[in-house]
Amino acid sequence: MAATRAVVALRYENDTLRAIDQTELPWREVELELGTAQDVAAAIRRLAIRGAPLIGVAAAYGVALELARDPSSETLDRAAQLLREARPTAVNLSYAVDRVARAAQAAGAANPDRHAAALAEARAIEAEEQAASDAIAAHGADLLAGARRILTHCNTGALAAPGRGTALAVIAELADRGSLECVLATESRPLLQGARLTAYELAKLGIPHELIVDSAAAGLIAAGAVDAVIVGCDRVAANGDVANKVGTYGHALAARAAGIPFVVAGPTSTIDPGTPTGADIAIEERAPDEVRSAGGRRLTLDSTPCRNPAFDLTPAALVTALVTERGVVRAPNAESLAPLGPR
Numbered sequence: 059m060a061a062t063r064a065v066v067a068l069r070y071e072n073d074t075l076r077a078i079d080q081t082e083l084p085w086r087e088v089e090l091e092l093g094t095a096q097d098v099a100a101a102i103r104r105l106a107i108r109g110a111p112l113i114g115v116a117a118a119y120g121v122a123l124e125l126a127r128d129p130s131s132e133t134l135d136r137a138a139q140l141l142r143e144a145r146p147t148a149v150n151l152s153y154a155v156d157r158v159a160r161a162a163q164a165a166g167a168a169n170p171d172r173h174a175a176a177l178a179e180a181r182a183i184e185a186e187e188q189a190a191s192d193a194i195a196a197h198g199a200d201l202l203a204g205a206r207r208i209l210t211h212c213n214t215g216a217l218a219a220p221g222r223g224t225a226l227a228v229i230a231e232l233a234d235r236g237s238l239e240c241v242l243a244t245e246s247r248p249l250l251q252g253a254r255l256t257a258y259e260l261a262k263l264g265i266p267h268e269l270i271v272d273s274a275a276a277g278l279i280a281a282g283a284v285d286a287v288i289v290g291c292d293r294v295a296a297n298g299d300v301a302n303k304v305g306t307y308g309h310a311l312a313a314r315a316a317g318i319p320f321v322v323a324g325p326t327s328t329i330d331p332g333t334p335t336g337a338d339i340a341i342e343e344r345a346p347d348e349v350r351s352a353g354g355r356r357l358t359l360d361s362t363p364c365r366n367p368a369f370d371l372t373p374a375a376l377v378t379a380l381v382t383e384r385g386v387v388r389a390p391n392a393e394s395l396a397p398l399g400p401r
Contacts (some may be wrong), residue, residue, distance in 0.1 A: 064217075077107050122177040200386075202285075244269075279318065321378055322379070324380070
């Protein structure tokens with residue numbers, strides 16, 4: 059059966075990056091037109107573009123956009139720094155920016171060919187991530203061939219990674235193979251990426267699914283309603299610890315207690331050999347107003363103190379397997395991950 063894909067989240071055309079504004083989904087499909095590195099960085103910061111692999115590709119194109127206007131070394135350095143700082147947790151962003159910056163530098167100082175070199179490298183990164191998505195889908199579906207009821211967290215489809223996505227690509231492949239019964243998607247508070255984006259993609263793909271509140275997941279796992287949990291990742295430390303959307307750690311604990319697989323899916327560009335353990339990963343803290351509201355409506359008083367970590371850390375010991383484009387790593391650790399550093 060042909061591979062299914064819900065949406066195309068971004069595309070580079072005529073020195074403009076066109077991207078779906080994910081803050082408007084699922085109610086409206088609005089396309090942004092981004093012409094500068096600052097435009098791209100702002101879209102990433104406000105989560106109009108999100109998902110670790112996708113923001114890496116967007117940032118790569120952001121460097122190329124800036125060099126189309128001015129190929130100087132000063133512009134290159136300024137754009138690269140701006141984009142690296144857009145979000146701190148996902149390693150894909152800095153990895154992609156650094157690759158494009160090196161390609162541009164190799165083209166020569168203040169050389170108009172810098173833009174062409176940067177654009178070619180950005181397109182190469184996007185193509186690699188698309189190929190990685192297809193491979194992750196196949197490897198993950200082989201691993202979870204017997205799982206018919208799967209729980210997933212946050213959004214890991216075509217809105218999060220070029221191609222079919224990561225964890226949601228595995229789910230889509232299982233559906234294509236006819237072995238999937240139902241997906242339980244968590245709402246993924248506070249910004250509801252599961253309720254807004256994953257449910258949107260699953261509906262587009264025609265995959266049976268049910269949306270649940272985040273706090274229902276552990277009870278349903280314990281009750282035997284789930285055969286496996288699969289999530290994406292924003293960064294994997296050298297020892298196998300995983301940073302992902304806040305709430306992931308709780309799902310891993312529940313899966314371990316129930317004796318079902320807890321699987322992480324992501325490209326090798328998400329593995330960071332320069333970060334020894336999860337304790338060394340910077341966890342982004344976002345604005346407290348995201349907790350005070352939902353869907354644009356206030357939930358509590360403006361004066362209510364709030365804490366808003368965007369990610370949490372899942373120890374490697376809780377990860378049944380890490381699925382990458384280069385294969386499945388069971389019980390990931392420093393030794394097994396060492397050969398899988400970024401391409």
